[in-house]
Amino acid sequence: NAGVMQNPRHLVRRRGQEARLRCSPMKGHSHVYWYRQLPEEGLKFMVYLQKENIIDESGMPKERFSAEFPKEGPSILRIQQVVRGDSAAYFCASSPKIQGEAFFGQGTRLTVV
Amino acid sequence: EDQVTQSPEALRLQEGESSSLNCSYTVSGLRGLFWYRQDPGKGPEFLFTLYSAGEEKEKERLKATLTKKESFLHITAPKPEDSATYLCAVQAEGSSNTGKLIFGQGTTLQVKP
Numbered sequence: 001n002a003g004v005m006q007n008p009r010h011l012v013r014r015r016g017q018e019a020r021l022r023c024s025p026m027k028g029h030s031h032v033y034w035y036r037q038l039p040e041e042g043l044k045f046m047v048y049l050q051k052e053n054i055i056d057e058s059g060m061p062k063e064r065f066s067a068e069f070p071k072e073g074p075s076i077l078r079i080q081q082v083v084r085g086d087s088a089a090y091f092c093a094s095s096p097k098i099q100g101e102a103f104f105g106q107g108t109r110l111t112v113v
Numbered sequence: 114e115d116q117v118t119q120s121p122e123a124l125r126l127q128e129g130e131s132s133s134l135n136c137s138y139t140v141s142g143l144r145g146l147f148w149y150r151q152d153p154g155k156g157p158e159f160l161f162t163l164y165s166a167g168e169e170k171e172k173e174r175l176k177a178t179l180t181k182k183e184s185f186l187h188i189t190a191p192k193p194e195d196s197a198t199y200l201c202a203v204q205a206e207g208s209s210n211t212g213k214l215i216f217g218q219g220t221t222l223q224v225k226p
Contacts, residue, residue: 004156041218042217043200043214045214045215048211048212055210055211056213059213093158095212097212098212099145099212100144100213101147101159102214104149104158104159106156
């Protein structure tokens, strides 16, 4: 059973470009979470999705950031018009139910130059 | 506001020198407390879930305990391969319909041979 798969592992974007981060949850997991880890900071919740629905986006910046989890295919975290402050590690986690442990992917490290 | 505080920030041990990591939490109601291990450049790896005060879980050299205000991760006779950052996270009652995790800043453990 493959774990949570994230790609790309590393992504470099110039200021103003778009970044698309992909996450395939573990088989049988319908709950997907995105977290951001800024340098020297802890993991911060961004958004929680179930298939085709955004359930909680309270941790996501109001502008430039969006997330989706379509019926078919991976979950996507999209950052438009990236700025230097968006440079961070973005982690996806999945779980088979709302409560209980979540399993993390290896992350996408975004660098904005 | 729900909050998780870990101490110490960093810990250096000699191989075989047992110690404990602390995780203090302030939440409206605890749904679960989680310990993860994170190696540099990797995603968090799930270790334990604790749900109620008095509960204990063990895995190899690690033992996690829970009280009403804090959790401890005890490391017995650590080895260099135990070197990592250990993360504590909680699910609060307020997030019972989302399952999002609130993380502490982590404790970076270094075990010297």
